Amino acid sequence: MSPAPTVAELSAPYTNFLINPLAPSSHGVCSVCLTFTDGHATCYPCGHRPRFADGVLPISYSEAFGQLHTALAQYKRRTGPSAHALQLQLAAVLWRFLVDHEDCLARCAQVERFQLVTTVPSGDHARDAAHPLPRIVGELVGHTADRYRRLLVRSGTPVGERAVDPGKFSPTQELASEAVLLVDDTWTTGASAQSAAGALKTSGAGKVAVLVIGRHVNPKWGDNAERLRALARGFDWDRCAVHAADAAR
């Protein structure tokens, strides 16, 4: 039995394809979710739908059909050794990032620290029980395991996939103004994460901030492909979008 691998070692190959997001204050970047816009301060979904999260921090951009996109899709499609290896690597990416940047997100949400950590329930009710993300955040990532609670489940209420509606989720317990770190794998329109943040607030949470591994970017839209290409390669683990914002100020 070999010793447990370190998060730095396990996440190392991801350094080759993760992409540091731009600062939320940059021109042509959504100030909420950091996707590219055509000059507006927010993208369409963030600008036109309810926002419940007090902070949103993607670890990396996730280009459609790129390696991160693929890893974030495949880690939950199947079980077995190959899926297990992906889950370990993603856990390492999360842990390594949180050690350095959870405080940045807390600062952004104006809280001292997050007392509780939870995950956005799966869109697919049937798959929720077997979803690996709760196991990753609640067991594998030592940085969050002790604070993890399954605070939300998918409600039976039918809600449009792209609609922000706290009724999508039901709280499993009443909260007493605790600050909650809400983790999800991917942010596409933000509908699930914003709905989950809203549901947490309905159940009594204080500040709620969202951490996602990948901010989905479709290179076929606008000049996204060009803008992705212009970003620096070789992920810098010391940087996050909050740091980038501080530097820009």
Place this chain on the structure above:
Amino acid sequence: MRPYGGVRGATGRRENIRLYLTVPEPSPTHETAALIALLRRGDRAWHHYAEIVEARGSALAVLEEGAPDELDAPTLFPKAEGEDVDLEAIIAEIDRWRTDGISVLSVLDERYPQNLRSIHDRPPLLFVRGALADADERSVAVVGTRRATDAGIDHAREVAGGLVDAGYTVISGLATGIDTAAHLGALDRGGRTLAVIGTGLRRAYPAANAPLQQRIAGEAAVVSQFWPDAPPSKRTFPMRNVVMSGLARATVIIEASHTSGARMQARFALEHGRPVFLLASLLEHDWAREHAERPGTYVVEDAGEIVDHVERLLAADTLTV
């Protein structure tokens, strides 16, 4: 024949697709045929179809409805206006391949190799001669130059033998030199080895390796991402290196100059999030010393070290900071 589905147009995009089927219920083979029809459109990169079809869970549905918004390009007009898709003709083609001993796995098939699923540039179809085994998930690619030295050949055989002894399947590219030595090193030790080739399965390149190709198909499997009659080309070999990296949990480079395809595979593997092992003797090359600095790369002396790293990195139950 009757049109299947047809004028459904749920998204208003593909109202003119007619799929001709002779059976009321589409089978898995119909799904494979629908995927082949999508690929033959030539309108997208193949690996995009791999993701679109797997995400949707059905190639027939993608034929009818198109890709979901977050993966699609914006369009004002319906695509593939009035397209006729004769699935039965494609199924007849699949049957002819099968008669020839070639089976085709699609990403919708549960037997499609699991390791290969998680690379971004995976092929939507994999042609197989022989039989893949569940055990092949535990595999390492051993690759290197065609112009191998005697020492390189010895190293390849030793590493392949050591991997086989540790219960790993050895994956290589059936080229002359290091690849051939890796395959033989595994076979001589009674282990499993898979060959990933840069042509269709009805071809053998180099011709001198035709008997080895046959032997590997008999004992394990030869796989290809190319149509069965596809000839070798400058482009097909690096594409084959992508698949080799994807099938294996890690890649070992035994011996390679800076122009070698094996060197390219070292880059692909890192871009796939997989560890890369460079044999210490490679460090005489500038490219290898440079590559050794990249995150996820290990310099090793033998198979034992590789196995230790792979087990620690990919099969652990816990992590630590």
